[in-house]
Amino acid sequence: MSLGMYAREISAVAPVLISLIAVHLFGSLGICSELKIRVRLSDGQIAEEILVADSEKDSITAEFKQGDGTHITAVFDFKRDVRIGRALILWEPERGQNQYQVLCFISRLNHHQITPTESMARLRQRNPNLVRRAEERCGVEHLHMDMVVNMSRAGHLNTLIHNVCKEAHEGSYTQTVDTKHWLDKGKFGFHSDPCVCSYCLRLEWLPCLLKYCRSRLDVAGRANPYKCCIRSYSKGYRFDYFVPHRKLCPWDEET
Numbered sequence: 001m002s003l004g005m006y007a008r009e010i011s012a013v014a015p016v017l018i019s020l021i022a023v024h025l026f027g028s029l030g031i032c033s034e035l036k037i038r039v040r041l042s043d044g045q046i047a048e049e050i051l052v053a054d055s056e057k058d059s060i061t062a063e064f065k066q067g068d069g070t071h072i073t074a075v076f077d078f079k080r081d082v083r084i085g086r087a088l089i090l091w092e093p094e095r096g097q098n099q100y101q102v103l104c105f106i107s108r109l110n111h112h113q114i115t116p117t118e119s120m121a122r123l124r125q126r127n128p129n130l131v132r133r134a135e136e137r138c139g140v141e142h143l144h145m146d147m148v149v150n151m152s153r154a155g156h157l158n159t160l161i162h163n164v165c166k167e168a169h170e171g172s173y174t175q176t177v178d179t180k181h182w183l184d185k186g187k188f189g190f191h192s193d194p195c196v197c198s199y200c201l202r203l204e205w206l207p208c209l210l211k212y213c214r215s216r217l218d219v220a221g222r223a224n225p226y227k228c229c230i231r232s233y234s235k236g237y238r239f240d241y242f243v244p245h246r247k248l249c250p251w252d253e254e255t
Contacts, residue, residue, distance in 0.1 A: 032056075033121040038131045039204045043067050046131055049205055053120035060120050062203060074203055075164055076114050080157060081181065083109040084164050085237060087201060092250075101248070103199055104165035104172040105145055105239045106157075108181055115207040115230060123207065123230065134205050134234035145173035145241040157182060173241040195242065197249030202236040 035051045049064040058078040065071050071088040085105040114120075149172040154161050165172045209231040243249060 033123070035120075035123055035125060036128070037125065037205060038129070039064070040131050040133055041067060041204055042202055047204075051120065051207075053117050053123075055117055055121050058117050060114060060117055062206065064204075072201055072203075073164070075160075076109055077160060078109065078111060078117060080160060081109050081111075082157060082160060083107050083113070084161070085201060085239070086164055086168070087199065088167070102165070102168040102171055103239075103241075104149075104161070104168040105143065105199075105237070105241070106149060106161060106165075106172060106174040106178070107143055107145075108175075108178040113206075113208070113235075115209065119230075120207060132205055132232070134232045136208075136231070136233040138233055138235040140200070140236035140238050142238045143175060143240070145175055145239050147174050147176050147179065148172065148242070149174050173239065195244065195246050196240055197243050197246065197252055198238060198240050199249070199251070200236065200238045202234060204234050205232050206235065207231070208233050 032055070033053045035053075037049050037051070038046055039049045041047055043066075045067040047064045047066070049062060052061045052063075053059075054061070060076045062074045062076075063072065069090040073084075073086040073088075075082070075084040075086070077083070083106075085107075087103045089101045089103065091099055091101060148170055149161065149165075151158060151162055151165075151172070161172065207230045246252065
């Protein structure tokens with residue numbers, strides 16, 4: 001297809017589709033592909049979300065900063081069937097808190113939750129100044145993280161968890177039901193702490209499904225579909241987990 005024919009086909013697509021993120025038809029030039037988009041958070045503020053697709057590792061990472069300074073990272077690892085939600089939370093000096101806290105929530109990945117790495121790696125930004133809202137706003141997934149992860153017993157997940165969650169120390173949590181999927185035997189972690197905390201986060205924009213558009217009719221009178229954009233969604237998560245004392249989750253005291 002010549003560039004002229006490609007331009008004529010794109011011009012036939014509705015303007016609203018042109019403004020969306022389109023699929024790069026000429027392939028990715030490298031192993032990793034980075035996409036930066038502007039999203040509106042649930043509190044109304046605008047943040048820059050960075051999505052990185054790593055074709056070699058078959059994983060997607062999404063990162064953004066909330067209005068209160070909390071840095072959110074989500075990792076979707078298709079090879080290991082692992083999803084990690086990481087929150088770096090800045091503590092409040094007026095409360096005598098002069099450090100930060102890192103929480104990691106590790107769960108089994110449902111491959112239908114996000115578009116495959118190969119498709120994600122080919123996405124390109126058409127309008128970098130547009131503030132995006134997800135087309136579908138999903139509810140909150142409630143996860144009971146009943147196990148503290150022991151890094152030394154994480155088996156083939158050890159490197160991944162260490163790279164993402166090394167600053168969390170004993171603040172990495174998972175579900176017993178998920179560990180049975182990852183490990184055939186052995187202990188992944190331990191249960192010990194008496195107090196229950198909750199932490200909520202929302203991923204405001206994730207790609208979940210490729211869309212197909214129809215081009216102009218060819219010489220035979222047929223309209224050939226081609227990948228032109230994607231469908232996006234927003235999803236919330238609530239994690240319940242155990243801590244030695246409730247001072248480690250001061251946000252629960254405010255609710």
